[in-house]
Amino acid sequence: MRKIFTIAGREYRAMVATKAFLLSITMMPVLMLGGLFTTQWLNKAGGIKERKIVVWDGTGELFQQLRTSSIAFNAQIEVAMENSNNDGIIEEQTGGLEQFEKYLLERAPVSEITNEYRSEISEKITKGEVYAYLEIPADIIVEELKLNEATSLQNIKDAIPAAIFRSQDSALSQAKQWLQVTLSKLIKDKRLAASGVDRKLVEKAEIPIQVKGMGLFALDKDGNAKEEDEGNVLAALFMPFGVMMLMFMVIFLAAQPCLESVLEEKSQKISEVLLGCANPFQLMVGKLIGVVGGSLTVFSIYILGIIWFARSQQIEIPIQIIPWFVVFQILGVFFYGALFMAVGASVSQLKEAQSMLLPIWMLMMSPMFVWLIIVRDPNGAMATGMSLFPPATPTSLMLRMATGQAIPIWQPIVGLIMMVACTLFVVHIAGRIFRVGILWQGKTPSIREVFKWSLSSN
Amino acid sequence: MQNAIELAGVTKRFGKKTAVDGLDLAVPTGAIYGFIGPNGSGKTTTLRMILRIIQPDSGQVAVLGKLRGRTADDQLGYLPEERGMYKRMKARELLIYFSRLKGRYDAAKNVDQWLEKLGAAEWANMKIETLSKGMAQKIQFISAIVTMPKLVILDEPFSGLDPVNMEVLRDAVLELRENGTTVIFSTHDMDMAQQMCDTIFMVFQGKKVLDGTLSEIQATYPANRVRVILSDTRQEFPSIDGIENLTQTRNSFEFKLENIEEKQRILQQLAARVSLDQFEVIRPTLHEIFVRIARPENARAESLQDS
Numbered sequence: 001m002r003k004i005f006t007i008a009g010r011e012y013r014a015m016v017a018t019k020a021f022l023l024s025i026t027m028m029p030v031l032m033l034g035g036l037f038t039t040q041w042l043n044k045a046g047g048i049k050e051r052k053i054v055v056w057d058g059t060g061e062l063f064q065q066l067r068t069s070s071i072a073f074n075a076q077i078e079v080a081m082e083n084s085n086n087d088g089i090i091e092e093q094t095g096g097l098e099q100f101e102k103y104l105l106e107r108a109p110v111s112e113i114t115n116e117y118r119s120e121i122s123e124k125i126t127k128g129e130v131y132a133y134l135e136i137p138a139d140i141i142v143e144e145l146k147l148n149e150a151t152s153l154q155n156i157k158d159a160i161p162a163a164i165f166r167s168q169d170s171a172l173s174q175a176k177q178w179l180q181v182t183l184s185k186l187i188k189d190k191r192l193a194a195s196g197v198d199r200k201l202v203e204k205a206e207i208p209i210q211v212k213g214m215g216l217f218a219l220d221k222d223g224n225a226k227e228e229d230e231g232n233v234l235a236a237l238f239m240p241f242g243v244m245m246l247m248f249m250v251i252f253l254a255a256q257p258c259l260e261s262v263l264e265e266k267s268q269k270i271s272e273v274l275l276g277c278a279n280p281f282q283l284m285v286g287k288l289i290g291v292v293g294g295s296l297t298v299f300s301i302y303i304l305g306i307i308w309f310a311r312s313q314q315i316e317i318p319i320q321i322i323p324w325f326v327v328f329q330i331l332g333v334f335f336y337g338a339l340f341m342a343v344g345a346s347v348s349q350l351k352e353a354q355s356m357l358l359p360i361w362m363l364m365m366s367p368m369f370v371w372l373i374i375v376r377d378p379n380g381a382m383a384t385g386m387s388l389f390p391p392a393t394p395t396s397l398m399l400r401m402a403t404g405q406a407i408p409i410w411q412p413i414v415g416l417i418m419m420v421a422c423t424l425f426v427v428h429i430a431g432r433i434f435r436v437g438i439l440w441q442g443k444t445p446s447i448r449e450v451f452k453w454s455l456s457s458n
Numbered sequence: 459m460q461n462a463i464e465l466a467g468v469t470k471r472f473g474k475k476t477a478v479d480g481l482d483l484a485v486p487t488g489a490i491y492g493f494i495g496p497n498g499s500g501k502t503t504t505l506r507m508i509l510r511i512i513q514p515d516s517g518q519v520a521v522l523g524k525l526r527g528r529t530a531d532d533q534l535g536y537l538p539e540e541r542g543m544y545k546r547m548k549a550r551e552l553l554i555y556f557s558r559l560k561g562r563y564d565a566a567k568n569v570d571q572w573l574e575k576l577g578a579a580e581w582a583n584m585k586i587e588t589l590s591k592g593m594a595q596k597i598q599f600i601s602a603i604v605t606m607p608k609l610v611i612l613d614e615p616f617s618g619l620d621p622v623n624m625e626v627l628r629d630a631v632l633e634l635r636e637n638g639t640t641v642i643f644s645t646h647d648m649d650m651a652q653q654m655c656d657t658i659f660m661v662f663q664g665k666k667v668l669d670g671t672l673s674e675i676q677a678t679y680p681a682n683r684v685r686v687i688l689s690d691t692r693q694e695f696p697s698i699d700g701i702e703n704l705t706q707t708r709n710s711f712e713f714k715l716e717n718i719e720e721k722q723r724i725l726q727q728l729a730a731r732v733s734l735d736q737f738e739v740i741r742p743t744l745h746e747i748f749v750r751i752a753r754p755e756n757a758r759a760e761s762l763q764d765s
Binding site for chain 1: 509511532
């Protein structure tokens with residue numbers, strides 16, 4: 001037993017007392033949170049892009065109005081760029097602001113559109129002289145709204161021809177979105193005017209009603225309403241997301257060194273020396289305890305940071321799930337640490353490990369693929385299923401618990417029991433692979449061979 | 459006195475290959491036991507079974523009186539042929555770590571003494587990766603013996619060392635024996651084995667082929683070789699009937715007698731034709747015995763028999 005702790009102690013120091021470790025625990029949250037803001041920041045840093053768009057207007061009247069709209073939009077963009085606050089005006093017009101863009105519209109210098117002209121302008125787009133080309137068909141304006149006829153709205157919609165937008169990135173283009181929104185609005189105004197309806201009246205009629213999301217209602221001892229704060233969409237989504245990422249991070253930061261230390265011992269021929277002192281089981285369990293200690297250190301650092309940050313920002317965090325978190329974190333580290341170690345023992349170079357790690361990665365990340373489904377319905381079939389699937393149990397259970405919704409208490413308990421059983425099984429199998437693998441030299445074994453090792457008892 | 463190691467009918471197979479085949483071995487306590495054999499002959503497998511890294515398929519392995527175990531005895535020190543140390547650990551720190559793994563939690567003083575003794579004290583706080591090869595080898599050697607084990611297995615302890623360091627380590631091994639430690643010494647260097655070992659043991663293709671003191675082993679081979687040293691280097695070796703495989707190193711000649719009974723006649727004929735400084739009937743050296751046993755044609759014959 002003492003040997004196990006001697007090994008654990010070294011493993012812990014090897015994991016925690018390195019520059020790479022310090023760097024990764026500081027960089028991980030920065031990278032993850034940073035991802036949320038960098039796109040916007042990068043867009044701003046890139047300045048405003050000018051998009052030159054050539055328009056062939058078959059109606060003869062839309063171009064001028066479109067150009068007027070673009071000038072107004074460009075002015076708004078400039079203000080938004082300066083104030084870094086656009087109050088959603090721009091999102092409304094582009095369906096989400098991805099980039100700061102100005103639109104410079106130019107009338108196509110031909111009266112009739114021909115395929116020659118289309119290919120000529122396409123060439124200009126390829127050369128980068130023009131960003132995009134818009135073709136507005138003459139019959140796009142259907143002024144007489146034949147609503148009283150028996151035709152359905154869908155039929156009318158199908159009858160109106162589409163404007164054609166050509167650019168190199170037409171599928172994702174933000175300019176296309178802007179044109180769609182702006183043209184629709186212009187044509188809507190025309191239709192209203194043709195029908196003699198006041199545009200202002202329609203705008204007023206279209207003012208939406210809000211449904212406000214609030215927390216639950218309770219009465220305190222004196223019978224006063226104790227209302228919880230307005231349910232914050234961001235908090236409701238990002239708190240569980242953050243908890244899930246934290247779990248993923250502590251497991252990952254602990255499992256990775258398992259792989260590396262076994263590989264180091266193998267490639268530096270240390271394994272044989274170690275086996276002259278301790279048996280493979282002691283080695284493996286010692287390492288696992290070491291990295292569990294390391295992962296708890298990471299967790300303590302993060303949780304203290306989070307609590308401090310939450311206090312200073314007056315954000316409420318679900319402190320009551322911390323004990324569950326720690327229990328599942330320890331199991332998760334044992335589970336994935338053992339798997340990573342088995343992989344480390346089966347290969348002789350890090351790059352050979354990649355293909356074997358892929359399925360393990362998939363298991364580890366499986367809750368991330370469905371996290372939104374779980375958060376939206378924390379007691380749904382997907383959520384329940386994922387939390388009872390041991391490789392995904394730690395992350396998905398924490399994700400659910402962090403939503404603040406009550407979860408039937410049997411689920412974490414059954415999840416815990418299954419996870420313990422599964423972890424014991426995985427550690428046992430990985431131990432067999434580890435025992436054969438650490439003395440294995442030469443060619444990388446095939447998955448079949450590794451599977452055979454896992455069955456061999458001697 | 460009890461034997462430090464006793465193997466009885468030990469067999470180990472890896473798949474279809476029999477690595478060790480019905481091996482019997484008794485290593486007396488306090489001896490330096492030379493363990494020789496060509497690569498792939500089952501040496502490492504045997505050592506690993508003694509270390510309990512692998513378990514035999516059949517037969518018994520008794521180490522320091524214990525018949526079974528899943529972990530190497532803490533009284534057993536091991537220096538594997540392939541050296542390995544954590545590169546980023548400091549020498550002293552590493553030695554203390556290895557001692558703790560051997561169940562010795564008070565080894566700091568011993569570590570310092572050995573570092574001092576082998577002239578490595580100034581390297582104590584350097585990282586392994588900064589050490590020269592010879593220095594790293596010394597550190598690894600210390601790691602095998604620092605816990606004062608009763609039994610030490612040294613696999614090629616001197617390979618790659620310069621003569622000065624080799625001397626230092628050889629003295630250390632001899633000192634271990636004086637203190638009653640049993641040493642198993644595995645090597646390809648037959649001269650070294652001949653020099654240092656009380657008893658020599660050879661495995662070939664998983665089977666024991668030699669086991670005994672050097673003179674016992676040599677006695678099993680006929681004394682049919684003669685070494686002759688001529689007084690004058692300019693003399694030519696005369697042609698005489700009844701000798702074969704003549705080799706020359708400066709003024710020393712060696713040959714094999716076709717018939718041992720004729721050695722007297724050949725001495726007389728030689729003495730009549732050249733002036734002799736020495737005429738000695740010699741037994742084969744360990745090197746020659748080794749080569750004779752492990753010749754490729756023997757290996758082929760054996761493997762044909764196997765299949």
